Amino acid sequence: MDRDVPPPPRIFTLEPASGVPIYRQLIEQVRRLVASGHLAPGAELPSVREVAAEYTVNPTTISKAYGLLELEGLVQRHRGKPMTIAPLRRSQHSLAQRLRQIEPQVESLVLAARQLDVRAVDLTHLIERKMQEQDT
């Protein structure tokens, strides 16, 4: 397949001097861009080489990010072609797997709730309401 339209330049913001490793920054940003719809299923990702050259960063940290995103099922690798954002995948992972992915965020949420003396039942209500808001 010809690439008529090259991937948009600088879709990521990578901060090499951050305490967060570059691969983690990249994973987070792809997740967010997908969640927000900025990267739709089928969208092409710039190659490891392109990202490394564009941001002048070590390619191994980029390929680590892409590898982990592939494992997560968020992107798909194609032989000799750019990687793409995977189709929406509700059933690809079990509920347990999906819950495991969200666990770190839940942990920090629980921590914040404890610090603010928010009860579990109130927090749960808030989560339910927020999820309903997003569904509509």
Place this chain on the structure above:
Amino acid sequence: MMYDADAGGAPVIRVRDLGKVIGAKAILSNISVDVEPGSIVGLLGKNGAGKTSLLDVLLGFSPPSSGSCRVFGEDSFHLPAAAKRRIGFVPQQDELLDSLTGAQQLALNAALHTAWDEPLIARLVREWEVPLDRRIQVLSGGERQKIATLLAIGHQPDLLVLDEPASSLDPVARRQFLRELLDIAESPTRTVLFSTHIVSDLERVAGQVWIVRDGRLVWAGELDTLKESVARVTLVAHADLPSHLGLEGLVSQRTDGRCVQLVLTGWHDERQRELADRWGAEVTVERLSLEEIFLELHS
């Protein structure tokens, strides 16, 4: 050609229990480390920590006092000529010939090497704006450094070693230079090892980091792993915390009554919950940049 056998993944450099003593002083102690082909290794340390001494032994300029150092599988102090030709080196003090012009110096080195990559050098002369027609003695430090770098990469070395390579380059030239390092190491058989005190350069392009302190390697591993394993952790408890929390991997600690700030190695995210439960404290975790990690390891 005779070394093709080790192109497929054997370490480019293998150091075991390396020690170097000069007079009565231990310059390097107990260093064991491997360098895999295709990697970019950044060597970080304070002035006098032993960076240049380590590079000298790796390159076979001086013998180890104890232990072993092998490059391309050969004893580094007795490297055969064929192995030496696979190495490119940019020393801290360049060894350019002052009376030559840049063009003459490049031509001299090109004549010494059959593998000289003239198109690459021509491209870099253009991109890096290297002055070729003036005598080297009138060039600036940065211009000299560019020529010294061209001399080290023109023969397409499999192992490129640079001692403080970008110290005299301006930010634009440094970025161009870093791109070139990435280009070189893109080949799975080519390896770059550079020492620097410019942490931001290292943070960009190095996949592996070595931190040398007082002649010892206090870290040798992936930069990503280093950043993940060091954290600054703040505990705020309801009552005064003891001054000794008995924690593993403690780098530094500041205690102020109910509040304790720690820098820990061997960090993993589960430790946050453990600390919170054990001390009944609010625990916040902050990630450190390489510069902060470096400073903490030297505090």
